Amino acid sequence: MPTITLERARFSHFVGRNVTLKEMAKWLPWLGTDTEEVGSDYVKIEYNPNRVDFCSYGGVARAFRGLMGWETGMPKFKVKQGNIVLTVDKSVAEVRPYVVSAVVRDLKIDYEAIRELMEMQEALHWMVGRDRKKASIGVHNLDAIEPPFSYVTCAPNEIKFVPLDKTEEMTPQEVLEKHEKGIAYKSEVDWASRYPLIVDRNGDVLSFPPIINGELTRVVEDTRNLFIDVTGTELNPISRSLNVLVTALADMGGTIESVPVEYSDHVLVTPDLAPQKMKLHVGYSNERLGLNFSEAQTIEALKKSRLDAKKVETGVLDVTIPAYRIDILHEIDLVEEVAIGYGYYNLTPTIPATVTTGKQHRVSEVAADVRQIMVGLGFVEALNFVLANEVDHYQKMRRKAEELVILANPVSTEYSIIRNDLLPSLMKNLADSKHHVFPQRMFEVSDVIKLDDDSETYTERRIHAAAVSSHPTANFTEIKSILESLLMNLGFKNWTVKETNHPSFLAGRVATVSLGNMEVGVVGEIHPEVLNNFELENPTGAFEIDLEKIIKAFK
Amino acid sequence: MEMGFTEIRGSIVQTAFWNFDALFQPQDHPARDVVDTFYLSHPKKGKLPKKDVVEAVAATHENGWKTGSRGWEYPWSPEEAKRLVLRTHTTPETIHYLFEHKEPPVKVFSVDRVYRNEKLDYKHLAEFHQIEGIIMDEKVTLRDLMGTLTEFYHKLGLEKVQFWPSYFPYTEPSMQSTVYVPELKTWVELCGMGIFRPEVLAPFGVKHPVLAWGGGLERLILLKLGIDDIRLLYKNDLGWIRRTPVCQR
Structure with missing residues (x-):
């Protein structure tokens, strides 16, 4: 922020x-x-x-x-009619179509003011300009250049100028290749055949928007008069940026002067500081805030938020919003202004009248049952990330990586895919806990994500339960009896255990578990190669079941 | 649950539509950038919901639709909305649920996994849990939201609570809450909250105000356990788990 x-x-x-x-x-x-x-x-x-x-x-x-409460109501800003003209050439429509402008005179600029000016531009570039794409600002020393000014385009190597912070002349093309700002923002213009440029009557370059200003118009400590341009891809964001900037400069002591911006078919006089108007219904405001304000109380609160308001009919206010408040989109935004003007510290909490009974999700209920049973069987609960990687989840488990859900922009190689089962996570936990006392028995009841063609996201979230038991005498019989104990405690009477093959388990000591015809999971002794891959020395029994299938079997 | 909330559970993988667009976050919002949000490369894009809902959301972004808002004033792209993400908050499930349950009252909650594209360090995780709750009813207010949160914090043993103005793209008015933690002798920022914006509710046909709040679970756990490295919670070190008491009152 x-x-x-x-x-x-x-x-x-x-x-x-x-x-x-x-x-x-x-x-x-x-x-x-x-x-x-x-x-x-x-x-x-x-x-x-x-x-x-x-x-x-x-x-x-x-x-x-x-x-x-020292000064309330809408701050007023005067705009003096100016006669410095900015002409817009038709060709800019191809690359960066819009520009607005202003002149601010009689400023006393010191070191602090220059720093503030730079920070303001950065903030506006980021928040309104979306990193200069939608709006970028140029602030120039007016006394170093000669009006009228023109917003034109030029071929990439047509002219030369000294960009800000440099001593040598460069063409726009060279700026994009060599200047730090050129390299950073070149994608905004490098696709165009001609680049945008703001020049004065002599052809001296003020700015190559949205990349860099010319060194010629650098604002220094004794600069008194400013020429400002804001260019962009849409008119509204640049007008709003300009309004925020010139009102701040007026507060610094400057006098705002308008600039006629002459497009080929119309003239736009900017900045336009005409306030925005919006209606506020006092009843709506009271209902949302839980207050019982009169029109007068609501107006007072709005004024403390630096807005103007007057009653137009019972319960309805006409609200006037200063041009620098570019965040008011809807009547509800005025409701918040009432709350801030009144003071959040004055709002006392109330208990809503809504009466309902609470309920856990079915998945959580069953998960909680499984956790309780597993703890009773002497297992410790782990909770791992769903984010995973191919090495732990496939290579080390002796499996082929297929049907993966893959991240487009992983932050590290450790988390590049989404897991679709739990056992590899538990194997990793055992690997991290080798130095602790044995036997080690851990379980996890948590999320996995599988591909699913029928869903809106082509993926499906499921909840699994898995457990590992690792110690010198761990074997198939032990882990099978643990799983059977879990199923029995969940209320099942019949299940079938059938030998199967699984790359992560030892052949002949691995089986599927089914309820009726539905296969719900796998149980067995981990393959010695897998143990080796995780650098584990003890034999390890493990199972994993799909709890969503268990829930289905309950029905 | 004690306070009358029903748990909801939804997909961890979401389309950008539900994660962002449905919550009135413009498509050029910085939070949607790849440096903040995990996108999927396989599968890459999902499906959008019914046409009328998509059109209403699109119009709300472009010009406010019939909500009375000016909207974000840009051309909305359905292709951008189809991109699959790991949800950055649990709110997509909340708005999904409201879409399917428009009759008041609705009181639901979730405590569930969310994702941010962040490098792991002692106070940041790329995957963590968010606590979220909402109340939708005919006459609920911002003060009711304060009251609900105050009660929620009291149940966690946090007695002193303050509410401050704040900003979230999908709530207005918005608030931030801080609680006093006696063990640390300091105020700590916990849940953010607010009333869902009309631009969020109208496209889904929700007619009554919705109070919503959310916050990180891990932060609360760190305070309770008195530890300062968040990574410890997901290390699953057997020794640490064995040493840490189950009961934390």
């Missing part, structure tokens, strides 16, 4: 009054942030990705003033 480190003095400046670290640590979580760290003179908070506006001091301070 994204974080922001709020230095106390600077945060106080944005809030407009002196706040202590203690106040910050106490109250910020009631806005829905997590305190990561309280330092000597700062608080580091983690915020949720829906609150992109918390990527700046200004954004957090706005909400904080509201929560504390």
Whole structure:
């Protein structure tokens, strides 16, 4: 999750009054942030990705003033009409079709502000831009370039410019091959025949979106006026990113100026900070929260969440949402704003009136019975991962690996497939427990996943039970009597044990177990080669049964 | 169960449709990335449910459908929704169950396996257990959710509980809870919770509010056993199992 480190003095400046670290640590979580760290003179908070506006001091301070009741209602931002034009060439439609823009003047930029500006861009690139795909931002020193500006395309090696953090000129093609950012983001443009570019009246390059800005427009400590571009694949995400950014810059002391963005068939004047409007039904809000608020109380809570609201008819409010709140999708989001404005700490728990009786799942009931019986028979329960690997589950068990459920992106070779039986897991447990006292008797009642053509996922989850008994005199008779004892205690009277062949077991000492005509499992003495593969010295008896079949047999 | 909940159990392998799309997680959401979620290479894709449900979910993502939401404003892809994943939470089974049980009241729970594509270390597992519960009824509220969780924690011997605002893509309002652990003399974050969003419920025809919460089981066990390496729980070291008391009150 994204974080922001709020230095106390600077945060106080944005809030407009002196706040202590203690106040910050106490109250910020009631806005829905997590305190990561309280330092000597700062608080580091983690915020949720829906609150992109918390990527700046200004954004957090706005909400904080509201929560504390120091300033409520919707913050107002002025946009001065500007005359710096950005022209959009038709050819960008092929590669990165949309751009919006703004000018912000009269900023006092210091080291802290530059750092904040960079962090804001990173946060927006990640949360709204989906790693620059949907939206990417360029912030430029306006005084280093000459308007009007154009959003155009060029052939990969048509022009040269000095990209940010470099001293040599490169073509866009060379940027994609050599520059760190070019290598990281090349997939956004390298498929196109022409690359997007923002240039000034002299053809000087401001930016090669979404890859890198030009060194020419680098923002430094005495930069006062900014030109901002946001480009992307859709209009809404870039407009929203721009709104979050310019409102934060206005809170830093800047004056927002609009830019006419001239597309071939229309002109878009951006940024558009017109608030979003939505209705809130007070009854709906009360029903969800369990409150009995009047219209006035609801309005007061919304204002503390920095929204404006007025009553339009009984029980209905017109809510006005500032342009930087890009997370309000539905009326229910306003209900949460009421709760946050009122304070979660003011909500007292109630017990729901719903009366029902509880019940365990049939599979869990039978699993619990099996566990109890196995413990009674002197076995210790193990619980293993369903994630497995071919070596333990097939090679070491002397089996051919077939019909596997395989992971596309395993995190390690140890967990690359999904197990379809339990015994290999228990063999591994024995291997890990060699240094402990014998006899060793373990069991597992748990999940396996098998292929199944009829299911929605082409797989089927089943529950199995398996046990191993490992000690110097372990043999077929012992483990068979354990399995028979389990079946008897589960309430069965008749079963048949029939000799079979199984690669993991010793020939002549392995059998299938059936209830009626239904084969439910296998029991036997583990093959010496398998014991060797797991580096076990003692003979080991083992069984595995399919509990779903046992449940079927109950019926 | 003591609190009147019925256990549900579902598939560990899910289509992305049930794991993400049905829960209003947009298809470009970072949680769906391969660095967070295990996808299968064999079998690779599953089947989608009935056409009308798929269309309603698609429209909700694209433009909000008839929920009153603006949606996520992108073209929804059925192929992406067919990809098979190891479920990242137990909630796909919950929404599946609600789809098949629309009449109130519904109170169900599960404690079951979930997966995240993570390197194993002392506090992370790629496979772990999630506790989840929901209440669907005509008039249940956010305060009822607080009350239910408070009672649940009390039954686990955790007396002091606090609720904070939070965010999850499929609940609104959302909350995070912290409990005071006297042994550690500190507050610990446990379950996250909220009321299912209308964008989640409407495509499945669920008309009443659904309170939902969930959290990791292992975290709770570590607190109870006083151990700090989560991997120990799945090592199945016979000596450790033999030494660890069954009764943990």
